[in-house]
Amino acid sequence: MKLRTLIFGGSGQLGTELRLQAEDSWEITAPSRTALDMADAAGAAALVRELRPNLVVNASALHLVDVCEADFARALAINAVAVSAIAKASAEIGARFVTVSTDYVFDGKSRRPYRETDLAEPIQCYGISKLAGERAALAAHPEGAFVIRTCGLYGSAPSRQKGNFVVNRLADARRLDRIEVGSDLTCTPTSAADLATATIQLLTSGAPPGLYHLTNAGSCDWARFTAEIFQLAGVSTRVVPVDRRGAYAPVRPAYTVLDCGTAAAHGVSLRPWQDALAEYVGALVSRTR
Numbered sequence: 001m002k003l004r005t006l007i008f009g010g011s012g013q014l015g016t017e018l019r020l021q022a023e024d025s026w027e028i029t030a031p032s033r034t035a036l037d038m039a040d041a042a043g044a045a046a047l048v049r050e051l052r053p054n055l056v057v058n059a060s061a062l063h064l065v066d067v068c069e070a071d072f073a074r075a076l077a078i079n080a081v082a083v084s085a086i087a088k089a090s091a092e093i094g095a096r097f098v099t100v101s102t103d104y105v106f107d108g109k110s111r112r113p114y115r116e117t118d119l120a121e122p123i124q125c126y127g128i129s130k131l132a133g134e135r136a137a138l139a140a141h142p143e144g145a146f147v148i149r150t151c152g153l154y155g156s157a158p159s160r161q162k163g164n165f166v167v168n169r170l171a172d173a174r175r176l177d178r179i180e181v182g183s184d185l186t187c188t189p190t191s192a193a194d195l196a197t198a199t200i201q202l203l204t205s206g207a208p209p210g211l212y213h214l215t216n217a218g219s220c221d222w223a224r225f226t227a228e229i230f231q232l233a234g235v236s237t238r239v240v241p242v243d244r245r246g247a248y249a250p251v252r253p254a255y256t257v258l259d260c261g262t263a264a265a266h267g268v269s270l271r272p273w274q275d276a277l278a279e280y281v282g283a284l285v286s287r288t289r
């Protein structure tokens, strides 16, 4: 029997990959933003209570960092208040609950990959709102909430608001012969398809509810990532690494590599970021031929 699943944010990068990969095993309902605005936390919770699914997945978010800074109330409404409401409703009906969070809950001062047990001290409104959502989910539904932190997603359904880093840089390359990219922010770009696979695996692995880090393996800065994208796509645009010395508005954490050892201990791990990127760029290039 299929697992009755309600996905919020089903049209996004991760939501799309989850719907594609789980369609044989999950009976999915995924309301569009027009049908349900996550700023309406009560409406989102009412839908959980009405449908009574076995699993609720929140892949929706306001993750435009500058918009979160300019409209903190909206960031909190979508990234925290709604998460709290649907986690509580999931607990009431006995459904497992998954919500996705971010490497931006950290301040970036670490020099080794962050573990789930490391102190989260976000330094901008986006990270603060996501951390509030994490804590609300775990507090409301300790018996059934999975909080998954990830990083730098790219997938087959780039965000309508901001595309994704890979698609945007390839668009830049069509009009520029050189491009300056920051070399002072290090993280792990992650395939939304790989994250979807790992999320499904985690849920079937017997791992207990709680906080998990899930990204592709390895790390790089954005200039190195761009150079790899261009090489894989056969693009000749030159990448000029620029050390911006943290001069980003809003402020961004310098180092947000996540230690994914907890999920790995349950048999769930993702391949190196270069391998995932090669598959993604290969598919993009063959689609445009």
Ligand SMILES: NC(=O)c1ccc[n+]([C@@H]2O[C@H](COP(=O)([O-])OP(=O)(O)OC[C@H]3O[C@@H](n4cnc5c(N)ncnc54)[C@H](OP(=O)(O)O)[C@@H]3O)[C@@H](O)[C@H]2O)c1
Binding pocket: 008, 009, 010, 011, 012, 013, 014, 015, 032, 033, 034, 036, 037, 038, 039, 058, 059, 060, 061, 062, 063, 078, 100, 101, 102, 103, 150, 151, 152, 153, 154, 157, 158, 159, 160, 161, 192
């Ligand atoms: N993207 C990254 O680089 C990144 C990095 C770290 C963590 N994350 C986290 O990973 C998760 C998934 O990210 P993603 O890249 O898949 O995001 P995405 O592609 O931007 O998708 C976000 C989804 O949320 C929906 N949504 C946004 N605001 C909404 C609202 N007010 N009401 C209802 N739906 C709304 C979007 O609907 P529309 O299709 O209508 O826009 C879309 O379905 C998020 O929790 C994000 O914080 C992302």
